[in-house]
Amino acid sequence: MPHPHLMRRRWPALVAAGATLAGAVACSTASDAKGGGAGSLACRDGKVLVGIAKADSGFASFFDVAGKRGLQVAIQEINARGGIKGCPIQTITGDTKSDPAIAAQVARSLIAKGAQILVVADDFDTGVAAARIGQREGLLTLSLAASSTVFGKAVGDRFFSGGITTTELGLAQAKFSLDRKWRTTFQVLDPGLAYFTEQDTAYRKLYEAGGGKVSGVDRVDSLGGQSDFSATISKIKAADPDTVQALAVFPAVGTFVKQLRAAGVDKPVLGNITLQTRELPKLVGTDRADAIYYAAQVYFDGAGTDPKTDPAITRFAEAYQKMFGHFPEQANAPGAYQTFLAIDTALQRKDVTDAASAAKAIREQRGLKVPGGTLDQWKDGYAVWNPTIVGIEGGKLKSVTAYNATVMRNESS
Numbered sequence: 001m002p003h004p005h006l007m008r009r010r011w012p013a014l015v016a017a018g019a020t021l022a023g024a025v026a027c028s029t030a031s032d033a034k035g036g037g038a039g040s041l042a043c044r045d046g047k048v049l050v051g052i053a054k055a056d057s058g059f060a061s062f063f064d065v066a067g068k069r070g071l072q073v074a075i076q077e078i079n080a081r082g083g084i085k086g087c088p089i090q091t092i093t094g095d096t097k098s099d100p101a102i103a104a105q106v107a108r109s110l111i112a113k114g115a116q117i118l119v120v121a122d123d124f125d126t127g128v129a130a131a132r133i134g135q136r137e138g139l140l141t142l143s144l145a146a147s148s149t150v151f152g153k154a155v156g157d158r159f160f161s162g163g164i165t166t167t168e169l170g171l172a173q174a175k176f177s178l179d180r181k182w183r184t185t186f187q188v189l190d191p192g193l194a195y196f197t198e199q200d201t202a203y204r205k206l207y208e209a210g211g212g213k214v215s216g217v218d219r220v221d222s223l224g225g226q227s228d229f230s231a232t233i234s235k236i237k238a239a240d241p242d243t244v245q246a247l248a249v250f251p252a253v254g255t256f257v258k259q260l261r262a263a264g265v266d267k268p269v270l271g272n273i274t275l276q277t278r279e280l281p282k283l284v285g286t287d288r289a290d291a292i293y294y295a296a297q298v299y300f301d302g303a304g305t306d307p308k309t310d311p312a313i314t315r316f317a318e319a320y321q322k323m324f325g326h327f328p329e330q331a332n333a334p335g336a337y338q339t340f341l342a343i344d345t346a347l348q349r350k351d352v353t354d355a356a357s358a359a360k361a362i363r364e365q366r367g368l369k370v371p372g373g374t375l376d377q378w379k380d381g382y383a384v385w386n387p388t389i390v391g392i393e394g395g396k397l398k399s400v401t402a403y404n405a406t407v408m409r410n411e412s413s
Helices: 063-078 100-112 125-138 150-156 166-179 195-210 230-239 252-262 279-284 310-322 332-347 355-363 406-411
Strands: 048-054 089-095 117-120 140-143 160-161 183-188 212-219 243-247 269-271 291-294 365-368 373-378 382-385 390-392 396-402
Touching: 048 063, 048 100, 063 089, 063 332, 089 100, 100 117, 100 125, 117 125, 125 150, 125 160, 125 332, 140 332, 140 355, 150 160, 160 382, 166 195, 166 269, 166 291, 166 390, 166 396, 166 406, 183 230, 195 212, 195 243, 195 390, 195 406, 212 230, 212 406, 230 252, 230 373, 243 252, 252 269, 252 279, 310 332, 332 355, 332 365, 332 373, 373 406
Parallel strands: 048 089, 048 117, 117 140, 140 160, 183 212, 183 243, 243 269, 269 291
Antiparallel strands: 291 390, 365 373, 373 382, 390 396
């Protein structure tokens, strides 16, 4: 889950091993330049070196490992095409252990080892200290799947965060509700994450302006592992809304949907990428996994099963499976893949030679199509993606619709 900043730290520790990808394409002697100061993107010793300061252990590793692996698939693809203007990308990594202080130390170490681009955690809290080190040292610095709209302002002009924002997620859910003529919404909300409360704010702004009404709210503790939602379901039955918006983390949000359907409530369930996992239909039960919809950056869940999945995303999933032995476990994987391919488009420009010129080229990107989606624009250092709505109908995944981010923002202003 891309997320702006965790307000509570009660995630279970999930340990996963990272991997370092070496460039397989030779860089020509003519392009080998050892000069350049801080922020230089010159081909040095036959490579452009990317330093990855992310968590391989601790609560953030579930997100960071998936994001790092998505980056590695993107690098493999870029290197197969010849790298950055003929120079392959190589990586060096360090485990931040989900600790901001350690992340800053790792960033310094990677830069001392020659990193020319710094990639930090997919979270504001755990990534900002490392990102500020990269900015201070003049490097192009990236958080490929973070959703924060304040990350860039907190770091500086050479930093970019690439995850779909809470604004787009909330607005897309509101737009979809209005399009489906769902005039009343009952919210199941975990207020422990700004990731959810910020979506709530965006949702209400567009939804209520369009004539919708949030008719009820029940606060839950999905971060704390709540597993009994019977009281919430009783309130939903009494309210009889047109749709139920579930803003909580997985697997608790899946347990809620399972209990909701078991209680005979067949109202459409609406949410975000915390529902975006192939484990959801298994948990709910394929016979009851119906009328479930969520806003996302990219539809990757149907790769290999739904022929309407973007073929490029299917190839991404196949490459991921080959490299790491399993299907992408979480949305940060394809999200990071998409973002780095967008960054690569800027790095390939002839006028891009260092972090400053790269940042200028990135900020100029508009309506950029990448596998599985469109990057609408960059704003204040964060990516604005055109969101998509994914649905589970009759136990099967499908891409339902997509929205233009700029149009939605204008409608809500």
